[in-house]
Amino acid sequence: MEDTDVAIAAAAVVVLSCAKLLLENKKRKRRTRRWWMLSLNKSRGRYNGSDMLLDLRRESSGKFENFCRMSAEDFEYLLNKIGPKIKKQDTNMRQAIPVKDCLAVTLRFLASGDTFTSLGYLFKISHQSISRIVANVCEALIEVLKDEIRLPHSEEDWRRIANGFYQRWNFPQCVGAIDGKHVLLQAPFNSESKFFNYKKSFSIILLALVDADYCFTFIDVGAQGRMNDAGVFACTTLYRKMIRRELLLPPNEPLPGRHKSVPYIFVGDDAFPLSSSLLKPYSGNHAKGSIERIFNYRLCRARRIVENVFGILASVFRVFRTPMLIQPEKAAMVCMTCALLHNFLRRSNTSRQIYSPNGSFDYEEDGHLKPGTWRQETSNSSLTPLSKTPRKPSQEAKDIRKEFAEYFITNGAVEWQDYVN
Structure with missing residues (x-):
């Protein structure tokens, strides 16, 4: 055998020996399982x-x-x-x-x-x-x-919701209050900045529509916190059906005692764009007794119902109290589960008073707001508001809002609105 062959053979033996030693050391260092169960x-x-x-x-x-x-x-x-x-x-x-x-x-x-x-x-x-x-x-x-959560499928169902808002909050032709919240999370794995929102925290977005009986009729959850809030709404099936007029809403009709026909509408806050189907408050500060201020007060009364629903949700399901220590996909599943349980328990004969006993929601006495008990328990809720959405509305949308505003100071006026707002 030549010297070269001997050297190669010796090197191979050394390499194999080193590999064997490394493998044995690794096996010795491997942590043995101490128990099958604690x-x-x-x-x-x-x-x-x-x-x-x-x-x-x-x-x-x-x-x-x-x-x-x-x-x-x-x-x-x-x-x-x-x-x-x-x-x-x-x-x-x-x-x-x-x-x-x-x-x-x-x-x-x-x-x-x-x-x-x-x-x-x-x-x-x-x-x-x-x-x-x-x-x-x-x-x-x-x-x-x-x-438990589904959009109405007929004019009759929408009219039933509208009647609830009219009877409870003196707001005619309203078929739902809409709002959205950032649900705070711990920093998700490998998320980079996808879930990083405008408040410098990580979140997913929960968007909801509720009826006059404090039940959800629509839920969209899981959008990344970094997304523009108006953009989130525009991506929902609710918005698409709204602009395509596929919601089967009742036809336009005049408000009580008025002559101009207006559509059935949803109410929201400044996080949503004013449109012919969605009313929001007039922006800015307005003089006491002005048409804009009275409209904002009346819209706020009707919209408060969705604020109460989110409040009860965070009060009862305290998983919303602090940032969720789970990944976004599971957090979205948790949010949907809580929303479905909310409707299930609200409609249950045996659990309704357990879930939301009398006094849980805001109520009014002589036009004055009496806060619900949930407000005493959710000061540290991890449900945070959406950001405001500045957007120029169409003239049609402004005209519809004006018709509602004029109704609230004429045929639809309530006796306490001038001194409580």
Whole structure:
């Protein structure tokens, strides 16, 4: 064998030896798993979330209702609906987490906003498992409750909403109050500045339309916080149907006691552009008793209903109290779940008073605003307003707003409007 061959063979032996040593060192340094399950979580077989719920139901002081934000009857109803969708099979290694525990930990997460680690101590479930459970349960709840939020499909349905606004707030031909909020998040992974909003924080946008009974009729959630707020509205199915006149709204007609026909409209704030279908306040400061100031006051009364809905949402579902420590996709799922639960609980015979007892919403006495109880609890809400949208409206839109404004100082005037605004 020549010297060159010997040198090559020796080098190969050295390389292989080094590789073997590195592999052995890596195996020695590899962290061995210390346990399959935390000793705390092993005790779940003796006392688990289902046992805790049973104890809460035995209490007569509303502990269960406070814990889950609903009646035991509605909890069982939802459990039966989502159970087949989220049930897991037991394995030889361990038993699956009961479906009842999965629903309970998800509802407690929405109600408290506690971290998955904190909930893990309470339910004796690992925070990794809770993360998966919350996503699965929210997805199942969205599927079974999806019909709780839907736009009206007929003139009759729209007229019913309009009648509600007229009876409650003296605002005719109003078919919904619209508003949007930034839902604050922790800095998402690899997001760069996509979710960075005008207030220098990370968020997704929640846009909602509500009726006169404080229920959602439309939700759009998940738009990146950096997007222009008017642009978000323009991308929604609601806006597209609005401009294409596909909403099946009642035909134009005069306001009570007037002669000029005007359309049925939505009401919003300065975050939305004035149009023939959406009224917003007159900008600037106006003299007391002026037509502009009275219009703004009357519109504010009708629009306050959506402010109350967001207030109750953040008051009951305290996951909205602080920036969500989850990724944007899951945050959007959480928002949609809470909105669907809001409508479900508002319409429930057994949970309505638990979710929004008397006095929860703002009300009026002799024209004076009495704040709802939610205002005492949401000062630190992570739902923040959208930015204002300056945009030149069409002459048609301005004429429609003027007709409403003139109605409010003539046929539609209320006796207290001159001294409370």
